[in-house]
Amino acid sequence: KNQVEQSPQSLIILEGKNCTLQCNYTVSPFSNLRWYKQDTGRGPVSLTIMTFSENTKSNGRYTATLDADTKQSSLHITASQLSDSASYICVVSRFTSNTGKLIFGQGTTLQVKP
Amino acid sequence: DGGITQSPKYLFRKEGQNVTLSCEQNLNHDAMYWYRQDPGQGLRLIYYSQIVNDFQKGDIAEGYSVSREKKESFPLTVTSAQKNPTAFYLCASTKGPRADNEQFFGPGTRLTVL
Numbered sequence: 001k002n003q004v005e006q007s008p009q010s011l012i013i014l015e016g017k018n019c020t021l022q023c024n025y026t027v028s029p030f031s032n033l034r035w036y037k038q039d040t041g042r043g044p045v046s047l048t049i050m051t052f053s054e055n056t057k058s059n060g061r062y063t064a065t066l067d068a069d070t071k072q073s074s075l076h077i078t079a080s081q082l083s084d085s086a087s088y089i090c091v092v093s094r095f096t097s098n099t100g101k102l103i104f105g106q107g108t109t110l111q112v113k114p
Numbered sequence: 115d116g117g118i119t120q121s122p123k124y125l126f127r128k129e130g131q132n133v134t135l136s137c138e139q140n141l142n143h144d145a146m147y148w149y150r151q152d153p154g155q156g157l158r159l160i161y162y163s164q165i166v167n168d169f170q171k172g173d174i175a176e177g178y179s180v181s182r183e184k185k186e187s188f189p190l191t192v193t194s195a196q197k198n199p200t201a202f203y204l205c206a207s208t209k210g211p212r213a214d215n216e217q218f219f220g221p222g223t224r225l226t227v228l
């Protein structure tokens with residue numbers, strides 16, 4: 001079954017600290033993996049997108065890693081800010097000949113406290 | 115500014131009523147998508163359209179209908195047949211017809227059934 005599981009479900013950290021969010025998937029055949037940030041009541045915004053051959057990609061203080069062998073990805077946030085408080089969604093694309101299909105994780109809710 | 119707009123931001127519906135959610139994009143994207151987001155769950159695909167005057171059912175199409183008469187517009191109608199319509203609805207688009215291209219999301223519409 002094609003699934004994307006994220007952990008933890010929620011996380012509280014202090015401003016300035018680092019954190020790492022996890023994503024495990026069982027999607028096949030794999031096309032790409034992306035991380036989105038979703039502020040409360042808003043649409044998701046893309047942070048990173050990685051293909052099979054990429055094992056790390058950064059976007060400012062956000063660094064995503066991908067291990068295609070173990071089918072795991074992580075999103076590391078460095079020097080967290082209050083504005084990082086949001087839900088982070090891992091999305092894996094399953095390749096199909098027609099259009100491709102996105103499999104969404106349930107998200108990790110991050111709260112950054114002062 | 116280029117982007118995706120959704121309206122209204124909040125929508126209230128009485129049981130038995132049909133309501134239509136608007137989605138417009140000025141990105142000149144080919145494909146458009148409608149998702150439903152419920153608390154603690156990943157986004158689920160309702161309908162998608164890869165080209166004008168054509169659309170396909172997603173994973174949870176029952177109780178919904180769409181049209182794609184113009185490239186920039188993809189309205190979603192929530193019919194009275196949808197038994198549990200209260201949710202956050204997100205519209206997205208991709209350049210090119212494939213869903214595994216980068217998806218850009220609108221700000222969402224929160225629908226509440228009274």
